[in-house]
Each structure stands twice: as C-alpha cells, then as structure tokens.
Amino acid sequence: xxxxxxxxxxxxxxxxxxxxxxxxxxxxxxxxxxxxxxxxxxxxxxxxxxxxxxxxxxxxxxxxxxxxxxxxxxxxxxxxxxxxxxxxxxxxxxxxxxxxxxxxxxxxxxxxxxxxxxxxxxxxxxxxxxxxxxxxxxxxxxxxxxxxxxxxxxxxxxxxxxxxxxxxxxxxxxxxxxxxxxxxxxxxxxxxxxxxxxxxxxxxxxxxxxxxxxxxxxxxxxxxxxxxxxxxxxxxxxxxxxxxxxxxxxxxxxxxxxxxxxxxxxxxxxxxxxxxxxxxxxxxxxxxxxxxxxxxxxxxxxxxxxxxxxxxxxxx
Amino acid sequence: xxxxxxxxxxxxxxxxxxxxxxxxxxxxxxxxxxxxxxxxxxxxxxxxxxxxxxxxxxxxxxxxxxxxxxxxxxxxxxxxxxxxxxxxxxxxxxxxxxxxxxxxxxxxxxxxxxxxxxxxxxxxxxxxxxxxxxxxxxxxxxxxxxxxxxxxxxxxxxxxxxxxxxxxxxxxxxxxxxxxxxxxxxxxxxxxxxxxxxxxxxxxxxxxxxxxxxxxxxxxxxxxxxxxxxxxxxxxxxxxxxxxxxxxxxxxxxxxxxxxxxxxxxxxxxxxxxxxxxxxxxx
Amino acid sequence: xxxxxxxxxxxxxxxxxxxxxxxxxxxxxxxxxxxxxxxxxxxxxxxxxxxxxxxxxxxxxxxxxxxxxxxxxxxxxxxxxxxxxxxxxxxxxxxxxxxxxxxxxxxxxxxxxxxxxxxxxxxxxxxxxxxxxxxxxxxxxxxxxxxxxxxxxxxxxxxxxxxxxxxxxxxxxxxxxxxxxxxxxxxxxxxxxxxxxxxxxxxxxxxxxxxxxxxxxxxxxxxxxxxxxxxxxxxxxxxxxxxxxxx
Numbered sequence: 117x118x119x120x121x122x123x124x125x126x127x128x129x130x131x132x133x134x135x136x137x138x139x140x141x142x143x144x145x146x147x148x149x150x151x152x153x154x155x156x157x158x159x160x161x162x163x164x165x166x167x168x169x170x171x172x173x174x175x176x177x178x179x180x181x182x183x184x185x186x187x188x189x190x191x192x193x194x195x196x197x198x199x200x201x202x203x204x205x206x207x208x209x210x211x212x213x214x215x216x217x218x219x220x221x222x223x224x225x226x227x228x229x230x231x232x233x234x235x236x237x238x239x240x241x242x243x244x245x246x247x248x249x250x251x252x253x254x255x256x257x258x259x260x261x262x263x264x265x266x267x268x269x270x271x272x273x274x275x276x277x278x279x280x281x282x283x284x285x286x287x288x289x290x291x292x293x294x295x296x297x298x299x300x301x302x303x304x305x306x307x308x309x310x311x312x313x314x315x316x317x318x319x320x321x322x323x324x325x326x327x328x329x330x331x332x333x334x335x336x337x338x339x340x341x342x343x344x345x346x347x348x349x350x351x352x353x354x355x356x357x358x359x360x361x362x363x364x365x366x367x368x369x370x371x372x373x374x375x376x377x378x379x380x381x382x383x384x385x386x387x388x389x390x391x392x393x394x395x396x397x398x399x400x401x402x403x404x405x406x407x408x409x410x411x412x413x414x415x416x417x418x419x420x421x422x423x424x425x426x427x428x429x430x431x432x
Numbered sequence: 433x434x435x436x437x438x439x440x441x442x443x444x445x446x447x448x449x450x451x452x453x454x455x456x457x458x459x460x461x462x463x464x465x466x467x468x469x470x471x472x473x474x475x476x477x478x479x480x481x482x483x484x485x486x487x488x489x490x491x492x493x494x495x496x497x498x499x500x501x502x503x504x505x506x507x508x509x510x511x512x513x514x515x516x517x518x519x520x521x522x523x524x525x526x527x528x529x530x531x532x533x534x535x536x537x538x539x540x541x542x543x544x545x546x547x548x549x550x551x552x553x554x555x556x557x558x559x560x561x562x563x564x565x566x567x568x569x570x571x572x573x574x575x576x577x578x579x580x581x582x583x584x585x586x587x588x589x590x591x592x593x594x595x596x597x598x599x600x601x602x603x604x605x606x607x608x609x610x611x612x613x614x615x616x617x618x619x620x621x622x623x624x625x626x627x628x629x630x631x632x633x634x635x636x637x638x639x640x641x642x643x644x645x646x647x648x649x650x651x652x653x654x655x656x657x658x659x660x661x662x663x664x665x666x667x668x669x670x671x672x673x674x675x676x677x678x679x680x681x682x683x684x685x686x687x688x689x690x691x692x693x694x695x696x697x698x699x700x701x702x703x704x705x706x707x708x709x710x711x712x713x714x715x
Numbered sequence: 716x717x718x719x720x721x722x723x724x725x726x727x728x729x730x731x732x733x734x735x736x737x738x739x740x741x742x743x744x745x746x747x748x749x750x751x752x753x754x755x756x757x758x759x760x761x762x763x764x765x766x767x768x769x770x771x772x773x774x775x776x777x778x779x780x781x782x783x784x785x786x787x788x789x790x791x792x793x794x795x796x797x798x799x800x801x802x803x804x805x806x807x808x809x810x811x812x813x814x815x816x817x818x819x820x821x822x823x824x825x826x827x828x829x830x831x832x833x834x835x836x837x838x839x840x841x842x843x844x845x846x847x848x849x850x851x852x853x854x855x856x857x858x859x860x861x862x863x864x865x866x867x868x869x870x871x872x873x874x875x876x877x878x879x880x881x882x883x884x885x886x887x888x889x890x891x892x893x894x895x896x897x898x899x900x901x902x903x904x905x906x907x908x909x910x911x912x913x914x915x916x917x918x919x920x921x922x923x924x925x926x927x928x929x930x931x932x933x934x935x936x937x938x939x940x941x942x943x944x945x946x947x948x949x950x951x952x953x954x955x956x957x958x959x960x961x962x
Contacts, residue, residue, distance in 0.1 A: 176528070234656055235705050235706075237653065241694075241698055246695065303834065304834055306830075318806045323795050369531065405536070406535070406540065409535030412535070
C-alpha cells in the first residue's frame with residue numbers, strides 16, 4: 117500500500133506529466149500529429165461530458181450529438197453571419213446547447229431505462245432533420261465553411277488559422293474542462309449523482325429530488341458536449357448538419373465504454389486508443405467502423421467495466 | 433389528384449405492411465428478451481444485400497426471398513449464441529452491444545457490397561391501370577406476401593407449442609421457468625425469428641427502394657416509432673401503427689414537405705412516450 | 716413520555732384498479748411512541764407506508780405530519796419534512812461502500828451542493844457519518860462495498876441510512892424479514908442502541924418483536940383499521956384473534 121500522501125500526489129503528477137507531454141508535441145512532431153491530437157482531445161471532451169450523465173448518473177443518452185452539433189453551429193453561424201468574435205462564439209457553444217439540453221432534459225428525465233434512450237434519439241433526430249432541411253441557416257449536409265476570426269484574449273490575439281495555436285487552445289480548454297468535471301464528480305454534488313445511479317428510489321427517499329439532479333447533470337453535459345462541438349468546428353473551420361445525427365453520439369458511447377465509464381480518465385483513454393487504432397488500421401482494412409464495433413462488443417463481453425475498470429479490478 | 437391520392441394510399445398500405453414486418457421482429461425480440469436491438473435495421477439491410485447477390489447469381493427473386501432471410505437467420509443465431517447470451521439481463525448493455533454489432537454489419541456491407549445504391553429489377557414487371565396512372569402489380573404482390581407472413585406468424589404463435597411457449601415467457605418469465613419451458617432456447621429462436629423477419633422485409637423492400645448499406649439506419653428509427661406508439665410487447669398494436677403511420681406519412685407527403693411530416697411524427701412519438709409510455713394500444 | 720400527535724391519517728384510501736389496498740384508514744401516532752402496524756399479508760401495511768412517504772398518492776383522505784398536510788408531496792419533500800423509512804426489500808446504494816452509503820444520507824440535509832466543494836471540507840457531514848458508522852456498529856466495515864455485507868448487516872445499514880437524514884418519524888417495513896431468530900434479536904438490540912427518541916411506525920410479522928418493542932398496535936385488515944390499542948388490549952381482542960387465527 118502506498119502512503120496516502122503519495123496517493124494524493126499521484127493525480128496532479130500524472131496530470132501535469134501528460135499535459136506537459138501533450139504541450140511538447142508541437143516542438144517535435146510535424147503538423148499531422150497536432151491535427152490528429154486536436155481531434156482526439158475534442159472527442160475526449162465529448163466522451164467525458166457523456167461520461168458525466170452515463171457513468172455517474174446512469175442515464176444512457178444517444179442524443180448528445182444534438183448538443184455537439186449545436187455547439188458547432190453556435191460558433192460558425194455568429195462568426196460567419198453576424199460578424200461576432202470567436203470568443204463569444206465559444207461562449208455561445210456552451211450556452212446554446214445547454215439551453216437546448218434544459219429543454220430536452222425537462223421532458224427526457226421523466227423517463228427511465230430504454231424509454232430515456234429512445235426519447236434522446238428522437239430529439240436528436242428532430243434536430244438533424246431540421247438542420248438538414250433549414251439549409252439557408254445551416255448549409256444542410258454540405259455544411260458551412262468559415263474562417264474563425266482571431267481570438268482576442270486581451271493580452272494576446274490567437275490566430276486560429278494556425279494549427280499549432282488551435283492545438284494549444286483546445287488542449288487548454290479540454291484540460292480545464294477535465295479538471296472541472298473531476299472536481300465535480302468528487303464533490304458532494306457528484307455523490308448525489310452516484311447515489312441516483314446506484315438506486316433512484318433510495319436517493320429519493322433520503323430527500324434528493326432525482327429529476328432535478330438528473331436535469332442538472334444533463335444540462336452540464338449538454339453544455340460541455342456543445343463546447344466539444346464548438347472546438348471541433350473551430351479546428352475544422354466547418355460545421356455541418358451531419359454532426360447533429362444521433363449516430364454521432366455513438367462516438368462518445370464507444371469511447372466511454374471501452375475506456376471505462378464512470379472514471380473520466382477512461383473515456384479520454386478510450387478516445388485516444390480507438391482513434392489511434394482507426395488511424396493505423398485505416399490503410400490496412402479500409403474499415404474503421406468494423407474495428408470500432410468489434411472493440412466495443414468485445415469490451416462489453418470481456419471487460420464490461422472498460423479498460424480502466426479492468427485495471428482497477430486487477431489491482432484489487 | 434384522385435389518382436395521386438389513390439397511389440399514395442396504396443403506397444402507404446404496401447410500405448406499412450413491410451414496416452409492420454420489421455417492427456414485429458423488433459417487438460418480438462423486445463417483448464421476450466427485453467433487448468432493444470439496434471442492429472435490427474442492419475439485419476434488414478443485410479436481407480436486401482444478400483438478395484441482391486442471389487439475384488446477381490441466379491436471376492431468381494423468389495429464390496432470394498427464401499435464401500437471404502435464412503442466411504440472416506443464421507447470423508442472428510450466431511449473434512444471440514455468441515454475444516447476447518451473456519448480457520441478456522442488462523438492457524442498457526445490450527443496447528450498446530447491438531449498436532456495436534450495427535457498426536460492424538454496416539461496415540462489412542460497405543466493404544464488400546460497396547457504397548453505391550443498387551436497384552433490383554421488378555420480378556413481376558406488369559402494371560395495372562389506376563385512374564389515369566399505372567400501378568406496379570409487384571407492389572400488390574409484396575403487400576400480399578407481407579400479410580400472408582403475418583397470418584403465418586399469428587398461426588405460429590397461437591397454434592404451435594413453440595408459439596405457446598413464447599407467449600408464456602412474455603407473460604411471466606419466472607412462471608415459464610417453473611413450468612419447465614426451456615427459456616433460453618425460446619430466447620434463441622425468438623432472436624432468430626426476429627432476424628429472419630427483418631431480413632425478409634429487406635428482400636421485400638428491395639425492389640421498391642434501392643439497396644444501400646445505410647438503408648437500415650432510418651428504418652431502425654421508424655421501427656422504434658412504430659413499436660413504441662403501438663406498445664412495446666403488443667404485436668398487433670405494431671401492425672396497426674405501422675399501416676396507419678405509413679398511410680399518414682404517404683398521404684401527408686402530398687401536402688407537406690417530407691421532412692415536416694418526419695418532424696411531426698417524431699414530435700408525436702415524444703408525446704406518446706411522455707403521456708402513454710405503454711403505447712396507444714397498451715393496457 | 717409520548718406527547719401530541721405527530722402523524723395523523725384521516726380516512727386515507729388507495730385503490731389499485733378495483734382493489735382497495737387501503738380503505739378509509741384513520742390513525743394517529745403520538746410523538747415519541749413506537750407504533751406497530753400488524754395484519755395479515757395483503758392487509759395494506761406496506762401500501763400505507765408508501766402513502767405516508769409519497770411513493771404512491773392517496774386516492775382520498777389526508778395525511779398530516781406535525782399538523783401540516785403532506786398528502787400531495789413527493790418522497791424527497793416528505794423526507795425533508797422529517798420522515799424516513801426502510802423498505803421491505805433492502806434498498807441500498809449497492810455498488811458503493813458502507814461509508815459512501817451513510818455519507819449520501821448524511822449530506823442530504825444540505826440545501827445547496829457546490830459542484831466545486833471538496834467533501835473533506837464538510838466537517839459536519841464527516842462527523843455525522845462517523846457517528847452513524849459507530850452507531851450501526853459497521854465502522855470496521857466502512858470501506859466494504861455494501862453488496863458484500865451479510866444480509867443482517869445490510870438491514871442494519873439501511874436503518875443507519877434512514878437515521879442519517881435526522882428523521883423525527885421513522886417508518887420500518889419488516890426490519891427482521893428474512894433474518895434468523897438470532898439475527899433478529901441482534902438487530903433489535905442494535906436498533907435500540909441507534910434510536911434517540913424518534914417516533915417509530917413499525918410493520919412487523921414477528922409478534923415477539925412487536926410485543927417487545929411497541930407501545931401501541933394498529934391492526935389492519937383488508938385495508939381497514941380493525942383495532943388499535945396496547946399490546947395487551949390487542950391480544951385480548953376477539954376480532955383480532957379471529958383474523959389472525961382465521962376463524
């Protein structure tokens with residue numbers, strides 16, 4: 117057994133180490149890896165926002181793509197059509213999806229189990245159908261291409277047409293979001309979430325308004341999914357109605373399950389591993405979904421708690 | 433106008449009967465195994481894709497109608513035995529697992545069948561006059577076959593020992609075990625039956641729509657809508673809902689944009705889920 | 716000494732379909748007393764507890780707690796009014812440790828959960844959790860995942876959870892169900908040590924436990940209140956004997 121002091125120091129050390137390695141990448145590698153890692157980080161953020169509601173509250177939502185896609189448009193449309201700045205776009209990419217999540221969640225948290233899964237799919241489908249039809253605003257399936265104006269931070273202007281700058285911006289935002297979520301799931305609020313996941317009736321009987329906490333988690337997750345979508349759009353300079361399709365939520369589900377739901381670090385790991393696997397196998401097999409699906413199914417059968425859950429179980 | 437309406441009504445009924453078969457398969461699997469089978473649309477797609485291959489090889493649609501569902505039934509058997517058996521009692525896990533299976537099957541179809549949509553020639557090319565338009569005879573045949581399969585399914589569930597077992601398991605699983613019904617075997621054959629139904633409707637749909645590796649994705653959601661509105665576990669609720677929804681969708685599309693019709697039917701489904709989660713025809 | 720009425724049921728009804736599970740039940744529980752609720756299976760005892768805690772809504776009648784109408788409140792609101800309960804089938808946060816189970820209940824009286832707060836900083840909740848662990852006698856098993864506990868310990872843990880919400884009224888639904896006589900006795904002993912003058916409504920089949928613990932008894936039969944009185948009075952009641960002896 118490690119002394120408690122060491123244990124307490126383990127996370128900050130590991131976090132700083134990983135962040136430092138990621139921050140050092142642009143000094144050693146060509147642009148390809150920066151683009152690739154930007155994408156991994158964005159999907160990791162999407163996956164941990166999903167992990168909050170699935171892994172901690174126990175709600176399986178296949179509708180997170182709605183908030184992801186909305187986050188993208190919340191950046192693209194104001195900058196492209198209203199001439200707004202990238203900073204306000206990023207704020208909107210949290211606020212707009214969070215507001216939609218409040219609306220969707222208000223109805224959805226009344227349902228449980230598979231009914232909840234299905235209603236979230238339907239809401240996302242309504243979103244993608246509207247998005248694909250309302251082409252004057254969204255560009256439909258072809259999407260909107262735009263050039264984000266420099267991000268004004270007061271002390272510096274960040275040129276987001278530069279791949280390296282974008283990479284650092286995404287790295288910083290994802291790291292902060294991760295710390296925020298980690299702090300939250302360990303806070304007393306997080307303990308309410310976990311209690312609801314473990315036994316809704318018991319949680320209600322000891323005084324927790326279960327629907328209210330589910331809604332709260334759903335809104336936070338929606339806002340962070342939106343932020344992921346906003347960052348994705350910023351890095352691609354492109355937003356599309358196809359991002360709204362419910363099946364895009366599958367990315368978050370797969371990364372969280374494979375890495376280990378309810379751990380936060382698991383979904384990040386899952387995103388990194390699967391995307392790396394996809395990247396290396398794409399030339400070999402031309403069939404990335406095959407690998408993703410196979411990895412997902414075998415995880416469910418062989419290590420239902422995911423990679424992190426499996427490792428923790430073995431350590432015990 | 434009258435002829436347009438007549439065509440829309442006929443199309444609605446034909447398509448409704450095909451959808452009913454798909455939804456019946458999904459609903460049977462849900463009613464018995466409590467599995468929301470996300471791969472159901474992919475099994476429907478596989479039925480259509482297999483039939484395309486059989487027709488390429490032999491030129492015989494009717495042979496394809498027999499062979500393709502059997503082949504998909506075998507796949508269903510393998511999936512149930514190999515994968516779903518161990519996680520059957522965890523509904524959320526099975527949803528995720530069947531989602532993974534869907535990804536794999538779609539990708540396999542893309543890899544081997546390709547990304548382009550292909551058409552199947554009408555096995556019965558004739559048309560009959562309908563007001564001032566011509567309507568394909570084949571569609572009427574397809575509708576008749578769907579209806580016949582449903583009658584056969586009804587007979588199977590009500591007149592055979594296996595059907596009786598299946599209904600007993602739906603009613604009360606523990607009691608069924610106590611009565612010595614081989615529940616796991618019933619699960620297995622139900623999943624196979626559901627897969628066969630999905631594939632069969634895929635073959636039936638193939639001459640009407642084009643065969644495409646993504647064709648199951650939207651169908652899956654339509655089937656969900658039907659099963660929920662008709663009531664999960666309520667088979668005849670599914671049949672009625674399938675036909676009614678297709679008719680409304682078909683006729684409505686004359687007057688409004690299809691996507692508007694889609695949004696309205698999705699909104700209606702949310703309403704049903706919130707107000708009557710047991711479905712319109714459930715108790 | 717028992718004082719004023721803390722819980723009053725006025726002609727409370729509940730039907731499921733055509734079945735009257737609770738039929739014009741009226742009763743009054745005084746502060747500080749231990750009231751046992753007995754009756755044959757299907758008499759409506761658990762349903763009555765479900766009505767009091769808001770799990771089911773009463774079809775008619777009123778439920779008053781400390782003079783306040785709680786008939787239409789949801790379970791979480793009722794918990795905050797000061798009513799807590801255990802369930803017939805043990806209901807725990809089964810994947811969490813004993814410590815986390817108690818903690819979840821101990822922090823439940825807080826009104827606001829700052830998402831950035833550190834739980835270690837909540838010293839009052841920490842102390843309360845420690846105190847409750849001592850009371851339940853499960854302190855040495857605090858780190859164990861509660862699904863690994865013995866059944867008897869799980870029953871005690873559930874009682875500990877229920878008590879950690881600082882209830883004034885505690886409803887216990889067959890706490891000794893499924894326990895051996897020996898385990899039942901241990902549980903009753905532990906229960907006595909844990910209670911601090913809370914009013915108790917106890918549903919129980921074990922008449923030995925009922926007679927030993929209760930101040931007064933209410934007998935339910937087909938959803939109706941058949942009789943009420945001290946244990947001695949109930950034992951002497953002819954109607955009750957008829958119901959229990961089936962004659």
